[in-house]
Amino acid sequence: MKKQSAQDDVLFGQVSRFIRSLRQSHLLGIEPVKAAENELILRLPYSESIVGDPETRIIHGGAITTLMDTASGSVIICALPEFELCPTLDLRVDYMRPAEPDKPVFARARAYRVTRNIVFTRCEAYQDDCETTVAHCVATFMRIGADASPKAYRELITGVNE
Amino acid sequence: MSRRDTMHKALEQGDLSALVERIPYAKMIGLVCERFGDDLIFRLPPQESNVGNPILPAIHGGVIGGFMELSAALYLMRSQDTPKLPRIVDFSIDYLRAGLLRETYAECRLTRQGNRVANVMVTAWQKSRLEPIATARAHFLMA
Numbered sequence: 001m002k003k004q005s006a007q008d009d010v011l012f013g014q015v016s017r018f019i020r021s022l023r024q025s026h027l028l029g030i031e032p033v034k035a036a037e038n039e040l041i042l043r044l045p046y047s048e049s050i051v052g053d054p055e056t057r058i059i060h061g062g063a064i065t066t067l068m069d070t071a072s073g074s075v076i077i078c079a080l081p082e083f084e085l086c087p088t089l090d091l092r093v094d095y096m097r098p099a100e101p102d103k104p105v106f107a108r109a110r111a112y113r114v115t116r117n118i119v120f121t122r123c124e125a126y127q128d129d130c131e132t133t134v135a136h137c138v139a140t141f142m143r144i145g146a147d148a149s150p151k152a153y154r155e156l157i158t159g160v161n162e
Numbered sequence: 163m164s165r166r167d168t169m170h171k172a173l174e175q176g177d178l179s180a181l182v183e184r185i186p187y188a189k190m191i192g193l194v195c196e197r198f199g200d201d202l203i204f205r206l207p208p209q210e211s212n213v214g215n216p217i218l219p220a221i222h223g224g225v226i227g228g229f230m231e232l233s234a235a236l237y238l239m240r241s242q243d244t245p246k247l248p249r250i251v252d253f254s255i256d257y258l259r260a261g262l263l264r265e266t267y268a269e270c271r272l273t274r275q276g277n278r279v280a281n282v283m284v285t286a287w288q289k290s291r292l293e294p295i296a297t298a299r300a301h302f303l304m305a
Binding site: 021022023024025027048049050051052053054059060061062063065066067068069070073085087088089090091092093094095098149150153 | 184185186187189190191210211212213214215216217222223224225227228229231232247249250251252253254255256257260
């Protein structure tokens with residue numbers, strides 16, 4: 001994996017703070033692994049509390065959806081010049097195979113098109129290596145402008161007061 | 163009691179709460195299943211830990227998705243009278259309004275039942291059924 005540049009470290013910090021502000025994502029233990037220009041990898045640790053079927057101990061799709069929604073929404077920080085809170089318009093998840101128990105799930109996201117109003121994202125969830133894809137997700141987000149999110153919140157994410 | 167027994171009993175009585183009790187993810191987000199005659203309404207009581215956007219505050223989009231996906235699976239088990247959780251193939255959700263931190267409801271409809279695949283539509287709302295916060299559809303592989 002390529003070493004993170006100083007700019008990547010800034011993005012990594014912003015994404016970390018953003019995810020910490022999303023209570024459910026934070027509760028699931030979702031954390032960034034890598035942030036770069038228009039690229040983000042998040043990690044979801046395995047936990048018994050997100051199991052969907054106690055017999056197989058397989059993680060429920062809902063937790064994968066939360067991971068992918070978080071990754072797709074957060075990669076926007078790595079894709080736009082300044083922080084904007086963008087609500088999800090829609091999201092589609094294709095489940096390729098169940099995630100193996102006791103192992104973390106990773107999600108890699110990128111914004112493949114950014115327009116004045118809309119951000120289009122793609123995201124893959126995988127385990128072990130990028131070859132074993134667990135799920136694939138496409139989503140669209142609406143840009144409501146940087147001014148639509150309160151200044152204090154923007155500063156919390158961009159860390160201007162640090 | 164094994165899950166199969168729990169499920170059979172739950173199906174017989176038309177009450178899925180015993181089953182919901184056994185699904186850790188359902189308990190984590192706080193999903194409740196209510197029965198009105200033959201109809202099932204799924205309910206998600208407001209819970210701080212389900213918040214995503216802290217400004218509004220609003221329920222995390224992923225939680226709304228997970229709630230609707232799980233509702234669809236439970237609904238399908240009931241309508242198919244099967245004790246096995248169906249396997250999800252894909253899930254697509256449109257977010258129509260912000261899901262504020264208040265009581266959220268979901269109802270499902272079986273759009274198409276094939277031999278191997280079922281298509282389920284889900285609608286979620288809060289204050290008024292006429293103002294859905296999200297609609298979703300899912301494909302499941304039948305066990």
